[in-house]
Amino acid sequence: MAGARDGIVTLAQARAAGLSVHEVHRLCRSGRWRAVIRGGYLVDADRYDGIPRRARIRAAVASFGTRAAAVLTTAAELHGIAGPRATEVIHLSMPGPVAKPARLASPDVVVHQLTVAPGQLVRVDGIPVTSPLRTVADLVLREDRYAAVCVLDSALNRGLVTDDDLLAVPRMIRRRRGAVAARSRLAEADGRAQSPLETRTRLRCVDGRVSPDALQLEVRDDDGYLLGIGDLGWRGPRVIAEADGRGPHGTPEAVHADRRRQNRLVNAGWTVLRFTWADTLDPAYIPHTVRQAIAAARLR
Incomplete structure (x- = not known):
């Protein structure tokens, strides 16, 4: 029963299963159980490195x-x-x-x-x-x-x-x-954003009056081959902005795939910008960088 509930039992559940309060306290002293919250316990505590977050939440609600x-x-x-x-x-x-x-x-x-x-x-x-x-x-x-x-x-x-x-x-x-x-x-919600970083990057652009005209923009060659998908896009000047988070872009395989995709896009005449979470903390940096890229593209 406990294993199906993130290892959590309440005192009431333990007593319903036939354990006394004294026995519950003895299990805690032995280290086999661990008190998570008043009236909530982690069973087989030595199996865990600390107390899992989900177990804490379950214990709190149950208790x-x-x-x-x-x-x-x-x-x-x-x-x-x-x-x-x-x-x-x-x-x-x-x-x-x-x-x-x-x-x-x-x-x-x-x-x-x-x-x-x-x-x-x-x-x-x-x-x-x-x-x-x-x-x-x-x-x-x-x-x-x-x-x-x-x-x-x-x-x-x-x-x-x-x-x-x-x-x-x-x-x-x-x-x-x-x-x-x-x-x-x-009114600003858009379910095409695939991460909070993409959302924050878009909002910085909106606030800087350089809103993208496309999200999850598919770029294809003349034969219809998909060269890549940009998180945010400005189709006229052919500018793409990518939100580089730690998750999907952080593995060596993802870095390699991103570089190859960027090479295809650049060779097709697109400017590819990359922004991180830290970049979104500066209100001016992202819109300024996008505006510069758009201006440079129009001079080509």
Whole structure:
């Protein structure tokens, strides 16, 4: 049973299985079990290097009872929605009468008092969590513009929500703090972005008044052979911008493939620019570099 639940059991589950509180404490002292949170334990703890993140989340939700659910950035994490800043804090929601005392139970858990309709709750591998659409609606109210649009793009790209689904968000967030700004962020969502870095690069271009006219631009030769796909493209001046993250572009094989693809594009008359996460931290750098490339292309 524990193995199917990320190695986590609660004290209530242990007692239901016939273990006494004394026996649970003895297992913890022996190192075979490890306390993750009050009332939540990692079984066969010596099999793990530390406590896995998913186990921490499962233990937190389970230990707070059947009315608890993962929300906000923790819900996004469980759904695989990228964009929010990484944090070790676990965000849960509980009904009003029990939320306040629960806040004192663990410093690693933030307990919110959100009104969540039954239809807005789902389960991810058995963990109660707000639905992708409700999660997105909550986060666009709380995150800054860049992180919020990253969340929207990621949820769309992964197929967790659709453009039609997002039409319901203004109604869901009506009269809530941040709703006006959130509606403008919805208008900037584009599910073609395949990573937060691509989203941030696009937003820097938009803010610098040099918006791309294509995303995931396919470049083909006269015979229709695919030379490459650019993350962002400016078709007139034949400029492509690539978002170079640590993940898909970081392996030796990926670096080799990227170089060969870039050579094909350059030989076909395209300018290829490459931007990293650090580049997005400077508001002026990306649009300035793109503008220079466009100007140079028009002189050729």
